[in-house]
Amino acid sequence: MGKQLRYLEIAQIIKERIKNGTFARGESLPSQKELSEIFETSIMTARQALAILEGEGIITVVHGVGTFVAAPALHSDTISLQGFQNEMDRQKLKIHTTIVEKKYGAVKAELNRVFRNEQSEFSCLVRLRTLEGLPVILQRSWVSFENQSVIEEYTADKSLYQLFTERTNIMITLGREIVSPIILGDEELGLLNITEPCPAFHSRRISISLDDKVVLYDEAFLPGPYVMMASSKHGRNNKFKYIIKKDGAMDPLESFNDPQLWEDLK
Amino acid sequence: MGKQLRYLEIAQIIKERIKNGTFARGESLPSQKELSEIFETSIMTARQALAILEGEGIITVVHGVGTFVAAPALHSDTISLQGFQNEMDRQKLKIHTTIVEKKYGAVKAELNRVFRNEQSEFSCLVRLRTLEGLPVILQRSWVSFENQSVIEEYTADKSLYQLFTERTNIMITLGREIVSPIILGDEELGLLNITEPCPAFHSRRISISLDDKVVLYDEAFLPGPYVMMASSKHGRNNKFKYIIKKDGAMDPLESFNDPQLWEDLK
DNA sequence: CAGTGGTCTAGACCACACC
DNA sequence: GTGTGGTCTAGACCACTGT
Numbered sequence: 001m002g003k004q005l006r007y008l009e010i011a012q013i014i015k016e017r018i019k020n021g022t023f024a025r026g027e028s029l030p031s032q033k034e035l036s037e038i039f040e041t042s043i044m045t046a047r048q049a050l051a052i053l054e055g056e057g058i059i060t061v062v063h064g065v066g067t068f069v070a071a072p073a074l075h076s077d078t079i080s081l082q083g084f085q086n087e088m089d090r091q092k093l094k095i096h097t098t099i100v101e102k103k104y105g106a107v108k109a110e111l112n113r114v115f116r117n118e119q120s121e122f123s124c125l126v127r128l129r130t131l132e133g134l135p136v137i138l139q140r141s142w143v144s145f146e147n148q149s150v151i152e153e154y155t156a157d158k159s160l161y162q163l164f165t166e167r168t169n170i171m172i173t174l175g176r177e178i179v180s181p182i183i184l185g186d187e188e189l190g191l192l193n194i195t196e197p198c199p200a201f202h203s204r205r206i207s208i209s210l211d212d213k214v215v216l217y218d219e220a221f222l223p224g225p226y227v228m229m230a231s232s233k234h235g236r237n238n239k240f241k242y243i244i245k246k247d248g249a250m251d252p253l254e255s256f257n258d259p260q261l262w263e264d265l266k
Numbered sequence: 267m268g269k270q271l272r273y274l275e276i277a278q279i280i281k282e283r284i285k286n287g288t289f290a291r292g293e294s295l296p297s298q299k300e301l302s303e304i305f306e307t308s309i310m311t312a313r314q315a316l317a318i319l320e321g322e323g324i325i326t327v328v329h330g331v332g333t334f335v336a337a338p339a340l341h342s343d344t345i346s347l348q349g350f351q352n353e354m355d356r357q358k359l360k361i362h363t364t365i366v367e368k369k370y371g372a373v374k375a376e377l378n379r380v381f382r383n384e385q386s387e388f389s390c391l392v393r394l395r396t397l398e399g400l401p402v403i404l405q406r407s408w409v410s411f412e413n414q415s416v417i418e419e420y421t422a423d424k425s426l427y428q429l430f431t432e433r434t435n436i437m438i439t440l441g442r443e444i445v446s447p448i449i450l451g452d453e454e455l456g457l458l459n460i461t462e463p464c465p466a467f468h469s470r471r472i473s474i475s476l477d478d479k480v481v482l483y484d485e486a487f488l489p490g491p492y493v494m495m496a497s498s499k500h501g502r503n504n505k506f507k508y509i510i511k512k513d514g515a516m517d518p519l520e521s522f523n524d525p526q527l528w529e530d531l532k
Numbered sequence: 533c534a535g536t537g538g539t540c541t542a543g544a545c546c547a548c549a550c551c
Numbered sequence: 552g553t554g555t556g557g558t559c560t561a562g563a564c565c566a567c568t569g570t
Contacts (some may be wrong), residue, residue, distance in 0.1 A: 005558070031536060042560045044310070045539085058500025062539050069558035113519050175507075176528060178518040179495040181447040181465040181488075188361040199447040201466050204518050214522075222447075231506070235323025238499070240443075240505050252444040252470050253379050256480075262442060272540070297555060308541045313557085329556050332549035 010039050010049035016067055018058060018171075019070055019210055025171065028065040058210070062240070070171065087131065095136075097156040100191065101127040106150050114206060115144060116213045123148035126161065128191060131246055135192045136226040142217040161207070161216070170215055174208040179229075188221050199224040201242075214216065232265035239265045276315035284324060284335050284437075285476055292435065295325065315410040323439055324476070332372050336437065361402075361510070362423040366392040366457065370414050377408060380472060381480045389414035390427065394457060397512055401458045402492040408483040427473070427482070436481055440474040445495075455486050465490040466510075494518065498531035505531045 017023050030038060035046040048066060053144060054057045060068045103124040111122050122142045129137035141160055143150055150164050182202045190199065200223040207216035222242060228250060231240035243250075243261065255261055283289050283514035296304060301312040316333060319325045369390040377388050383400045388408045407426055409416055416430050431438060448468045455464065466489040473482035486510060494516060497506035509516075509527065521527055 007558080009274060032538095033536085036561095039347065042562080043537095044540095044561090046557060048558085050537095055501050062568085063535070064535080066536060098359060104270065107288070110519060114522060116523070148558080173500065175499040176522060177497040177499070178521055179497070180516075180518065181467050181490040181493075195403045197449065197463070199449045201447050204522075206522055224447040227447075229443075231443040231445070233441040233443070234439065235321050237321065240506055250446075252446065253376060255444055256380060256470075256472055257382070257473075271538090299555085299559095302542095308543080309556095310542095310559095311540060314539085316556095327550090327556070330550080330554080332555060 006041060007045050007048035007052070008042065010035075010046065011052045014049065014053060015040075015058065015210075023069050025069050025165075025169065027069055029069065030125055031066065048170070058171070094132060096130045096133075098128045098130060098135075099130050099154070099156055100138075100156075102126075102151055104151070108142070111142060111217060114217050117144070119144055121145040123151045125151045125154060127156070131226070131244060134226075135245065136246075137225065138188055138191050138221040138243055140219045142219075147215070164216060168215070171208045171210045172215065173210050175205060176208070177203055177205040182221075184221065184223060192221070192223060194223060201227060201229070204247045225250075228255070229253065230261060230265065232262055234266070237266070241265065273311050273314035273318070274309060274311065276301075276307065279305075281320060281378050281476075286352060289335050291335050291431075291435065294334050297332065309349065314382060324437070338516065344387045360398060362396045362399075364396060365420070365422055366394050366396045366404075367421075368392075370417070371411055374408070377483060378409075381410060382519045383410070383521055385410055386445075387411040389417045391420060392415045393420055393422070397492070397510060400492075400512060402489065402512075403486040404454055404457050406485045409481070409486075413481070430482060436483070437476045438473045438481065439476050441471060442474070443471040445470055448487075449485065458487070458489060460489060466493070491516075494521070496527060496531065497523065498528055499532070503532070507531065 007150065008151070014029070019109070023029055023065045023118075025244070027103070029035070029050075030041055031045050032050070036043045039046060050059065050061060054061050056068055059111045060070050062068070063256075087264045101124075103126075106120045106124055108122050109120050112120060113120070115122075117208050122145060127139045127141070128135050129139065141151075143164070147164070147168055150160070151165050153167065154160055154163060159171070164170070180202045182200055184192070184194065184200050188200075192198075200221050203222065204219040205218040205220075206214050207218075209215050222244075226244055228245075230243055231239055241264075243255075273281070273343055280289070280295070285494060293314075296307050298312050298316070301316075301517065302309045303417050304318055306310060306372070316325065318328060320327050326336050335438070357478070367390075369392075371387045372388055372390055374388050374390075375386050378384070378386060381388075388411060391407045393407070394401050395405065407417075415435055416433050417521045419433065420426055427438070430436070446468045448466055450464045451460070454466075455461070458464075466487050469484070469485075469486040469488065469495055471484040472480050473484075476483050488510075492510055492512065494509045494511075495506055496509055497504070507530075509521075
């Protein structure tokens, strides 16, 4: 077995204590000085452990205030594991959400593979995002049957992601997304009120909890006329986001020169 | 003016010395101990400065060996600012590159906006990437007229990106990419040997040098049947890559469970 | 003001690469 | 073995936040 580095060891112990609830969501951890005393180490080493957990999105460190077990409210403007709503907020667009449908206990066998369990019943939320009245994004979200109450409670004025983490007390720390280019099918065209053949991003995303369980499955259709993806790569740094605009006026060559656009991808 | 932190100050000075050639590409920097003596600081602080430059992809630190001004050969397997060729290598796919056309001094006024200069003549390289004989990606790359020799020298067995940095001695440290979903046009369909209407990713990318100049413009068409995008988000960590497969057998739901796929997105 | 995180020191010692 | 980067110490001092 490999030699255990002190700061990795400490990070692991803190992670365990968050998992088993010793440090609850939203509560503050002992101060760095206290941690260094608890683990009989130096401040620098304790800080190194915290830096790892912060990089993984598990804790949030605030200068002059304290270190907190990541709660959505605390990390909402820094973490990227967010629903589209937050991204649109950041772009200062007046996006409105309409609930198209809520389905409870639907049988959807193929989702077994996604959720990695024996269940075959899931609950689903279908939403339409509109930009100044124009439908621009169609999104379907699935949760396990046991979490259907989250969908029952959902209203359009809140992020499903945030509601989910609050109600279930499950911390989501990892997201995986697969995007394909597609030509929209009839059902999606109808809901999005588009009449011509239309290229779109088809995004499928899973959200994974601290316990390594898949707890949320999202599917989104982002039609080409309204959506682009912008990505910035600077050394190890590598970010991307979706950009939503009302149509036309989306010249990619011009977008390269828009400082605002790249600002938050640094 | 804001207080200058010591490690930021040191990082800035080292960056300047790389720009003006005091530290040349591929050569090693003084050791951390020496740096701490040169800047009259501690090793920890010198290391903090190096950590910043490493994060920006400007230097490469190798345990037991030394610290190097990032040369493509050194950082090729860690940095993400790479052409498609390297990404495909990583996926262990036998991708072959065919040169479709080389154009010199073409007038392309719209590229002024991209390259942010007065020039209107550019040189262009059109390439087709084939997977076991099947054309799967079409790519057009543009350079300023003054760098046309890079395209003259280009052969299919080398990365254009690597050739460019070697020949021009320009360090590329930042990349920006904009991706749209499109339905392929006739010209692209012809070159890719596709006969039916086909959705695709349309990627446009600029590469920016250490001097903040745009030095490379890339355009790629990645047809839906062969290409998906996979993205992983873990705290601040956020990576994506294109996945190329020979068609069919690209079930996104199955892909979520492929550990290999997500391995290098950690 | 007190309490928090952020920077910095001046080393010691460990792990790794190369000869 | 020599030289490199990586970890770690046991603090001091600075910067930020909230009372």
